[in-house]
Amino acid sequence: MSIFNTEHKRKSVTITTVLMIILLLLMFVFGMKYMNPPEESGIAVNFGTTDVGKGNVETKKNPKPVAAPKKVEEVQPEETEPVEEVQPDTSASEEVVTQDSEEAIAIKKAAEEKKRKADEEAKAKAEADRIAKAKADAEAKKKAEEAKKKADFDAMTEGLNSEGGTGNDEGEGEGPGDGDGNKGDPRGDPYAASYYGAPGSGDGGAGGYGLNGRSKLASSKVVQECNKAGTIVIAIKVNRSGQVVSTEYSPKGSTSTETCLIEAAIKTAKTYKWNADSKAPSNQVGFIVVKFRLGQ
Missing domain, CATH: 3.30.2420.10 (TonB)
Incomplete structure (x- = not known):
């Protein structure tokens, strides 16, 4: 009995065969390629044959191996008694360091105290100068005010020591008396300014x-x-x-x-x-x- 006895079976065999051939061709053309020997990759390591070498290119013939150095006999040191390790005395150095620290602190404190006293003296001097200046300014102001008052009063009392006055439209009768009688013009101004002459007889509230x-x-x-x-x-x-x-x-x-x-x-x-x-x-x-x- 034939296995390809039908049309469909024969077509199936044909299609399968063609597909297999195509797959094989694809595998040969595009499949993985194997190198014999395979390509080297990574870092090449050259294991030499001697303890010395020269140049960057490896020679085909290996040079004669250099004789290994003679083995030196190790000399065993003689056994000696262990020496006791002496610890250095650090108490003296610590004491010196402590003394230095105390002296440094004392010097620093003395410098700070000196600076504080200098600042206080400068501040006190500045305050004294300010007070003295304020006092001098006050005295100068007082003298200036007194001088101004005196000048104003002198201007107001101008003509005090004159023998008589010059008359105006109605006459003038101003002037200090230096003898018997009413000095001045009888037609003088009865309201003429009165300037201080002889002291009054007052005693406090009832002065002249x-x-x-x-x-x-x-x-x-x-x-x-x-x-x-x-x-x-x-x-x-x-x-x-x-x-x-x-x-x-x-x-x-x-x-x-x-x-x-x-x-x-x-x-x-x-x-x-x-x-x-x-x-x-x-x-x-x-x-x-x-x-x-x-x-x-």
Whole structure:
């Protein structure tokens, strides 16, 4: 009985045979290739035959082997008694190091203390300089103020020592008296400025004063706070209502420069009150003399 008795079987055999042939061809053409001997890969290691060599190319003939060096007989050292190892004495070095550290610390502390004292001295000197400068500035300011007050008062009292005045449209009767009678022009101004001349007879709150053409209505006494004695002259300006609108210390005629006396005299001058007069100057010039005694 034939195994290829049908058409389908014969076609199957044919197709299988063709496929097998194609697979074999593919394996021969594209399959794995084997090299005999196989290709070398990696790092070539040359195991030489001698202990010496020269050059980069290996010779085909191996040179004669060099004789091995003679074996040297090892000499066994003689046995000796073990020597006891002596440990170095580190206590002395530690003591020296400790002493050095203490000295360094002491030197550092002394330097810090010296620097601290120098800083304190510099700070104290700067503070003293600042205080001295402030004091000098205050004194200079006080002197400048006193000089200005004196200059202002001198300007206000200009013509004090003149024998008489030059008349204006209505006449002028200003000037200090140096003899019997009323010095000046009878047509003079009855409200002419009164400047300090002879000391008054006051004793504190009721001191002497001068204000031409006006009569004093009231005054009071301001007690000093420093228990000093002296005479203080205060230049004043009075308005038409009879009120003191301006006060200023006058060195001329004053016997003291005590601040507490000047302040008390100014306060006393501000308590003065004169009669109102619509014909008087808007700011009439006059003076007040205040005498202070010890224990007041």
